[in-house]
Amino acid sequence: MASIRHLIRGTLRTAIYYTGLAQTLSGYKGAQARILVYHNIAPVEDDFMRGLDMTVSPDVFEDHARYLSENFRVVSLRQMLGELRSGNLPERTLVITFDDGYRDLYHYALPILREHNLPATIFLNTAVVGATDKLWPNKIAYVANKLGASRVAYQARRQWGKRLHLPYGANIPEIIWALNERVHPREIHDFVDALCRDHHLTLPDENSSRIYLDWAEITSMRSAGFEFGNHTHDHVNLALLSEQEQEEQIVKAKEIISQHLGLHEMPFAYPFGQEEHFTVVTRQIIKQSGHNSALEAIAGPVFAEDSPYALKRIDIRETPPSLFVTNVHGVSIKHALSSLKNRGNPTKSSARLTALVGTFGSLVTWLSCGI
Numbered sequence: 001m002a003s004i005r006h007l008i009r010g011t012l013r014t015a016i017y018y019t020g021l022a023q024t025l026s027g028y029k030g031a032q033a034r035i036l037v038y039h040n041i042a043p044v045e046d047d048f049m050r051g052l053d054m055t056v057s058p059d060v061f062e063d064h065a066r067y068l069s070e071n072f073r074v075v076s077l078r079q080m081l082g083e084l085r086s087g088n089l090p091e092r093t094l095v096i097t098f099d100d101g102y103r104d105l106y107h108y109a110l111p112i113l114r115e116h117n118l119p120a121t122i123f124l125n126t127a128v129v130g131a132t133d134k135l136w137p138n139k140i141a142y143v144a145n146k147l148g149a150s151r152v153a154y155q156a157r158r159q160w161g162k163r164l165h166l167p168y169g170a171n172i173p174e175i176i177w178a179l180n181e182r183v184h185p186r187e188i189h190d191f192v193d194a195l196c197r198d199h200h201l202t203l204p205d206e207n208s209s210r211i212y213l214d215w216a217e218i219t220s221m222r223s224a225g226f227e228f229g230n231h232t233h234d235h236v237n238l239a240l241l242s243e244q245e246q247e248e249q250i251v252k253a254k255e256i257i258s259q260h261l262g263l264h265e266m267p268f269a270y271p272f273g274q275e276e277h278f279t280v281v282t283r284q285i286i287k288q289s290g291h292n293s294a295l296e297a298i299a300g301p302v303f304a305e306d307s308p309y310a311l312k313r314i315d316i317r318e319t320p321p322s323l324f325v326t327n328v329h330g331v332s333i334k335h336a337l338s339s340l341k342n343r344g345n346p347t348k349s350s351a352r353l354t355a356l357v358g359t360f361g362s363l364v365t366w367l368s369c370g371i
């Protein structure tokens, strides 16, 4: 039943995409702006990235860039924050951001963004800028790709037992999510070291294995108009840290970025970005240490009355175009279905809505024949 429901939702999403109804059915009515969050843009994934579902291929990103430039007013985060503060934030404003500062952005995202004249902000983890060392989620991906996710999950269960909510058959993101929820980042690094030792595995640390931007690439991107912000020093779940540890993670990264880029004020993006990954104290530290905003990864648009320290974002992964478009417009399938039910009220889009009903009906009929 679940797969039939999945098929029907996918079909409806495709119908919404091809009939151009995403804007009409947007669940973000009244929203002024949207902030998108990407991670990596690259044609291939190495063992540090494979399985994380964080890479969008350059061809797909090119399609995204074209769609965004044709359908939105894409501005820099700095400009959007100024407009939000002045209370004059035009509708259909959109901001593009990237988290974690992957090196591939320099080679693959930069040329596409420049071609379409799109500004963007990149959030950096200062511990790995220019380094061959890796953030802990990339290390977990590496050992899971080399040893198998089930072995890593088994070892994690042996070490932390019921402390972890780790389902059997967990994939790489589920392992990362489970560890991130309960285990201090220091313990996770020790866990990876022990796994490597036990299985005679060495994490590559030569320069060719560098996966994050270095300061020369960052400076060059900055000269091309890109903005940079703070994503903590080590990419940690701040909610698991003491107040002093949180302050170290946030302030240290801010100082390093300030020192290299001469910035006094900058935006901040919470690592992992859900409500359970920061506290009231985190927000206070961010406000008091020279950050002009704090971006979450909680899904949603930006409304004119939103605080710059609680900005939601829309997480973008590599998906079919119909899912990208419905995500950006916040189309809820439930909302779309109720619009179809209430179509007795004619609107400008009634012709397209009729086309959608027709397309959806034929696709469902086709699917039912195939089942």
Ligand SMILES: [Zn+2]
Residues within 6 Å of the ligand: 099, 100, 231, 235, 270, 271, 272
């Ligand atoms: Zn991140």
